[in-house]
């Protein structure tokens with residue numbers, strides 16, 4: 258029996274795990290006491306990782322060999338790697354020659370390792386010459402990226418988990434941290450025990466477990482976050498809690514914002530947000546008046562048609578009150594996925610470039626092109642997630658390669674997504690699991706290795722890079738994600754008569770070294786790190802340049818920001834209403850979120866029976882008064898619908914919501930719904946009802962809010 262150090266593959270906390278193995282199977286998992294993200298703790302999901310890896314389960318759910326469809330509408334048949342990759346390369350070469358490089362697209366995942374991400378990005382941008390590569394991180398973090406870049410000048414969360422221990426006020430906005438980042442929440446609980454003066458404020462439309470514990474819960478109406486943050490700034494100015502000297506010396510743009518927030522009076526904000534003026538005042542006083550205020554925020558801010566403004570408005574508040582660049586203070590965006598950060602670092606999205614370079618900057622593009630040995634990297638940004646599927650549906654993108662993600666469940670407005678998947682000339686799905694809703698659309702299925710079988714690195718929310726290590730051999734005919742991309746690239750390069758860029762990788766370490774060297778001189782410089790150092794000294798935070806002896810726990814302590822002139826920028830943020838508006842036909846505001854024991858579309862957690870003890874099936878939570886008015890009782894089935902479709906759910910009373918608000922957990926898709934009692938009704942999961950409207954800057958869709966009607970379902 259041996260124990261292998263690795264990292265949990267679920268959320269962005271990035272907990273270290275020790276995987277016990279007898280060589281044939283994973284026999285157990287425990288928290289790594291030496292990992293600084295979790296100090297030995299694991300949540301319900303992480304501590305059952307070994308159960309989902311049992312051979313008996315793996316045999317039922319794994320993609321074990323390549324499959325191809327010789328003709329649309331015929332079933333896929335078993336194939337081998339060489340002929341499958343040849344077929345794909347020929348199809349790509351022919352399509353690129355006939356319709357140009359932008360006629361192909363990639364949709365990848367924040368659950369890939371940094372090395373996987375790097376090779377796919379190089380394949381799309383360096384070899385094929387298209388920026389049509391986007392990631393499910395678009396659904397998760399792109400508003401946080403845009404918010405940081407607009408205000409602080411770089412996509413770099415400035416805080417660390419240790420700031421929780423130093424904070425006097427923790428402001429949690431749009432995050433049910435207790436469920437979505439459980440080990441981090443345990444740290445908040447410990448900090449409160451150690452410091453009884455610590456105040457926790459939660460801004461969330463629902464009384465979540467996180468909100469229930471808070472000293473102050475601001476139960477704002479969905480989507481009103483910018484009004485709240487501007488209103489808090491208005492009161493911080495009124496109460497003289499802003500730092501005029503800091504604003505004058507280290508920022509720009511405050512005068513315009515100051516003028517704007519004059520209109521966000523307590524009365525206006527209380528009415529817009531649906532909260533008491535006294536609570537608003539208390540929040541502003543605690544936020545601005547403390548020695549150290551730390552904000553933690555997640556999808557409630559990001560998954561919005563005004564997500565960038567929400568992020569920027571909160572960062573405005575930190576800048577105006579000088580709650581940044583010191584222990585226990587700062588705007589700290591929590592990443593949802595285990596390696597959304599790594600994907601951002603290698604530039605694996607439609608509008609990003611390697612090592613935080615700027616796609617719009619010709620010198621940056623030339624630098625990357627030279628590094629890869631190619632003539633150029635295309636300047637035109639690629640299609641972002643929603644645009645990518647729209648382009649497939651419109652016939653502009655003909656070949657779509659989906660890697661380690663499940664858009665047939667996770668994207669909004671499923672009817673359009675599924676139409677796109679049917680329309681494409683070829684859909685390639687690279688997956689470890691055959692159970693996702695996207696696999697039936699695959700014309701080519703590429704079996705990938707998964708957690709416990711693959712090695713590389715991930716970066717967590719606090720910029721900490723951790724090693725991921727294989728604990729046992731993968732099924733014989735599966736391949737690592739980076740390996741599949743590199744083998745394909747070599748075949749395609751021959752057909753396109755290209756000798757560069759180079760894809761002759763034999764190990765993930767070679768790829769990581771190439772990525773590392775591309776960061777030299779950048780804000781995320783990691784040239785002082787190596788696989789060996791990460792193994793010997795444990796996970797490290799970036800930046801960690803050559804010659805450094807440690808990474809940086811905190812950014813901007815010198816008050817020099819990552820903008821051209823070193824000054825942070827206030828953004829003149831104004832409140833915009835949600836894309837979907839509640840009206841008499843659709844009188845309910847529907848919000849979505851994570852449940853405690855499930856992860857994304859459940860392809861892994863759904864194999865562990867214990868994880869259904871907390872929530873056995875999908876329900877819609879409604880306020881008891883709304884149920885009473887509609888003669889509904891717990892367990893009744895209801896149709897939840899809007900113009901995008903109808904879903905059927907059992908109803909469950911909850912006074913954690915206001916009258917007129919409802920909530921559905923995001924995890925269940927059609928395979929779970931049809932198999933769990935609602936078999937007469939095919940449903941795609943709650944995202945099918947959500948709006949594809951996107952934020953104008955980040956292009957992140959509004960997965961957190963839709964207007965719906967709810968009608969009792971007729972019993973058969």
Ligand code: SF4
Nearest residue numbers: 265267268272300303
């Ligand atoms: Fe895994 Fe996140 Fe739980 Fe840690 S908190 S064990 S990273 S799911």
